[in-house]
């Protein structure tokens with residue numbers, strides 16, 4: 001029987017979970033693969049751990065200025081956010097932006113986020129316990145970014161959820177649950193970006209009058225290269241933090257709970273031993289690989305894994321595949337909460353390594369401590385719905401039962 005053709009651009013193949021087999025085939029036979037998309041067009045798909053790490057660590061030869069993902073509004077050579085939004089910026093500008101955003105990820109801020117997330121997650125789990133269950137994706141997982149957005153941006157719980165609704169729509173631009181499939185994808189992305197900008201423009205208007213102890217107020221008073229930040233720079237970087245943090249942590253939470261339910265012996269081990277929590281969170285991050293790939297552009301001709309990448313070529317670094325490379329991980333297909341070492345690439349590595357990594361670890365640790373301490377282990381209570389995306393591994397509906405009196409209906413079965 002012939003194997004189906006490789007196509008890493010088709011989101012439906014990801015929804016059906018076929019990407020693991022496609023990526024494993026590439027990793028074993030062609031870890032630096034030219035993925036044609038048409039006559040004379042295509043991109044490189046890097047699937048081996050070493051090859052992916054090499055490109056992440058080489059920010060001299062590989063640029064981030066073509067934006068973070070394939071397709072959508074990011075088809076052009078230079079993304080409109082290039083040089084403005086941290087994730088789409090190269091040195092030396094990247095360093096200036098990152099230094100100034102660091103405040104939002106300091107130890108003080110992490111403590112503030114931890115307190116906020118603890119309160120919200122406890123309340124959400126109490127509600128779910130009273131109801132006997134919940135849709136974990138919408139009712140509990142979204143409280144992780146809500147806590148972070150409230151602390152970092154200084155907005156209310158309600159506004160945080162409004163923003164999360166917008167970023168979910170942006171990340172879900174190919175999913176009919178979030179966006180009309182008959183609309184042009186570029187248009188959907190442009191409109192969602194405009195809504196996110198409008199959200200932050202409103203916050204900016206308020207903070208000009210009422211400055212507070214939050215990132216927006218800080219950026220309004222900050223200088224870069226001896227001049228104030230422009231409004232565009234503030235808007236793009238607030239959007240970067242919101243889009244970078246909202247869906248990644250909440251969808252990782254969903255994949256983690258689903259994996260625990262699917263591996264009851266691992267779940268039981270976590271319930272029995274709180275010391276497993278740190279390694280468990282890292283294994284959940286590896287297993288989920290929520291940010292499936294990142295994109296780079298070659299600035300000159302470079303050799304990677306014996307292939308010559310030409311100047312101007314587009315590359316995709318498949319975190320989800322590197323995280324299952326048997327040359328790096330023993331039994332990579334085993335979900336092992338005690339796995340150490342676990343040098344997963346879920347946060348990337350090098351210059352652009354996730355600035356929110358500590359924040360995400362904190363949010364996920366709080367959540368999985370609570371999940372481990374539930375009176376009875378959570379169980380699946382309905383069909384799981386996956387996000388239609390080849391970029392983010394998401395779960396848009398995860399109906400679970402917490403063993404109480406009533407079972408809540410799934411959000412969109």
Ligand code: HEM
Pocket residue numbers: 064068086087088098148240241242244245246248249252285289290291294295345346347348349351352353354355356357359360
């Ligand atoms: C499980 C959670 C998370 C995952 C899997 C994740 C994944 C990633 C990855 C792979 C990158 C590297 C992008 C690249 O190299 O092009 C990145 C960068 C980034 N992440 Fe995260 N992230 C998570 C949580 C967060 C949180 C909570 C925030 C903020 C609140 C955040 C904000 C950012 C930002 C702003 C960048 C750009 C950093 C730079 O360009 O220097 N992320 N993230």
